Amino acid sequence: MRSFSSPETHFKIVPSGSPPTVDGLAISEPKWIECTECGAQVRIDGPDGHQTTIDNLPHDRDCSQRDVTSSYFEEQLVR
Numbered sequence: 797m798r799s800f801s802s803p804e805t806h807f808k809i810v811p812s813g814s815p816p817t818v819d820g821l822a823i824s825e826p827k828w829i830e831c832t833e834c835g836a837q838v839r840i841d842g843p844d845g846h847q848t849t850i851d852n853l854p855h856d857r858d859c860s861q862r863d864v865t866s867s868y869f870e871e872q873l874v875r
Contacts, residue, residue, distance in 0.1 A: 798861075798863055798864045798865075800850040800864050800865070800866055802864075805864050806831075806832040806833065806861070807829060807831055807832060807850065807853075807861075808829075808830050809826045809828070809829060809830075809840070810827060810828040810830050811823065811824045811825060811827060812824070812825050812826075812827040813827075826840050827839065827840060828840060829848060829850065829852075829853065831853050831855055831859060831861050833855075833859050833860055833861045834855050834856040834858075834861070836853040836854050836856065836859070837853070838852045838853050838854070849866050850864060850865065850866050851865055
């Protein structure tokens with residue numbers, strides 16, 4: 797397993813891109829975490845929710861970043 801903070805891994809935060817009337821977020825407000833390798837996305841929680849992590853990305857089976865995890869995931873679920 798590799799860490800999401802490793803210099804060899806690449807993810808990006810994608811802004812909403814739509815007005816608040818569509819999704820409740822400002823156009824420039826973060827909405828998605830995205831894998832730059834396969835394009836997998838997961839919605840970022842709102843200000844009161846803190847459940848979204850790199851571990852939630854539904855990577856393609858052949859994505860080279862599929863093994864990337866957070867230290868929380870390793871500590872809680874692997875050990």
